[in-house]
Amino acid sequence: MRECISIHVGQAGVQIGSACWELYCMEHGIPPDGQMPSDKTIGRGDDSFNTFFSETGAGKHVPRAVFVDLEPTVIDEVHTGTCRQLFHLEQLITGKEDAANNYARGHYTIGKEITDLVLDRIRKLTNLVPYPRIHFPLATYLTVAEITNACFEPANQMVKCNPRHGKYMACCLLHRGDVVPKDVNAATATIKTKRSIQFVDWCPTGFKVGINYQPPTAVPGGDLAKVQRAVCMLSNTTAIAEAWARLDHKIRLPLRRIMRRLELIVLRERRRVKNINLSAVILHSCLGTVLLVFCGATHCGPILSIKVIFLFSKKKKTREATTMRSPHTTAKSSSGSTQLKKTHVRQRRPNVAKNK
Structure with missing residues (x-):
């Protein structure tokens, strides 16, 4: 003990x-x-x-x-x-x-x-692990059927995705080492009977198989041990959508930060030019053009560019509408002396005509 x-x-x-x-x-x-x-x-x-x-x-x-x-x-x-x-x-x-x-x-x-x-x-x-430590201990060698089934496990995929959540469109199994066609055919026949491995409706459930009788070569002093047989699977499956979805989410995160910063810049510029004349509006439009060029340089996409254009065009239209309303506002809020002058001018015009 x-x-x-x-x-x-x-x-x-x-x-x-x-x-x-x-x-x-x-x-x-x-x-x-x-x-x-x-x-x-x-x-x-x-x-x-x-x-x-x-x-x-x-x-x-x-x-x-x-x-x-x-x-x-x-x-x-x-x-x-x-x-x-x-x-x-x-x-x-x-x-x-x-x-x-x-x-x-x-x-x-x-x-x-x-x-x-x-x-x-x-x-x-x-006294559980030999000393010095062995990184990849092998108790027994797997059979052809076991290594073939291991290719379809989620933990053995080069891309982090679960192939059971999608359907296969093509599958190729490349065997190396001590492998005979009889064992390969038996392994593929067993895989076809599993419900977890499904193909699309418009593609037959066929596997392309390759056999190389040369065993895998191990680098001397490397981390990988020498084995008698190995298999590599190349497949086209719809489960890859999970990896693309994660990649798209990671790409959109910095773009959302850029959009928020641009919105803050637009709001700050609106407050700054709120009480300035039309020349400030022109300067504001130029600033919007510069920001639009910056968005194109950083590959922000069409959504962000359209949003910036809309913000600045809306600001420009608001300033132009304010400028067009200013004469009417002045006429309504004019003093009584101005109205008297206009009336006096209207009264003098008939006299000039009579003299002529």
Whole structure:
């Protein structure tokens, strides 16, 4: 039974752990150097200490524990203590400096530097993954039918979309390696019976299959392991609309921000030229033209351009209407002296005609 692993962190954890392991050795009769006497080997008498200790090839019993501290002072006490020969040197992990009682410094900066090292030591003690770590372990090789079915899974698509939400228009399966046509035909026949894989009505449910008996080549020292067989699927499906919809949404977000900024500019310019004469209106129209050119340069699209044109044309029409109404307004609000002058002029015209 090897499910017990002790992890001692910090000054208090290391000092308590050192005292505890010294007590464990005394209780089970293990010397400070870890070498068991001949009368207490494994299989004779009480061997319950194997729950906490691991036996090396040389017959030495090492505690299944990890000691971690940011500063080396406390770990050095274990190196020079009574049980200095008991612990394995790889299980005593130290840094170069402490966090000086600063949580942010220990959590975000110094602590992260030794996190990977501590996890590697713990994985080695659990004996679940070989050391050094294997990134792509393979327990068994998949069959032709299994790798063919895996091609239609959403997690194995190069584009982030679910092919089950759409219909296929064309599908091509390219096999490499130890593959025979019989297995390929059986795999495609099984796929046709699945309801999750549907074709459009106007296209037959046919698969184009290619077989290359040369196995896949692996780069020496690369991250990909060498396999006996592989398959690549090239398909045309309507599920790609999900990816295009996400891309369209991401493109429209900055365009909406530009439209809002332009609206704010238009409102600000309207307030600024509200009480200015017609020359300001002409200047405002020129500003609208400049903004329209800016919209075309940034590819804002026809909707934004039309909106800017409408805003400025509406502003210009409002100013022109105000200018046309000004003479009538002046005539209605004129004083009595002005009306008298017009009447006097009308009375003098007949006299001039009589004199002639």
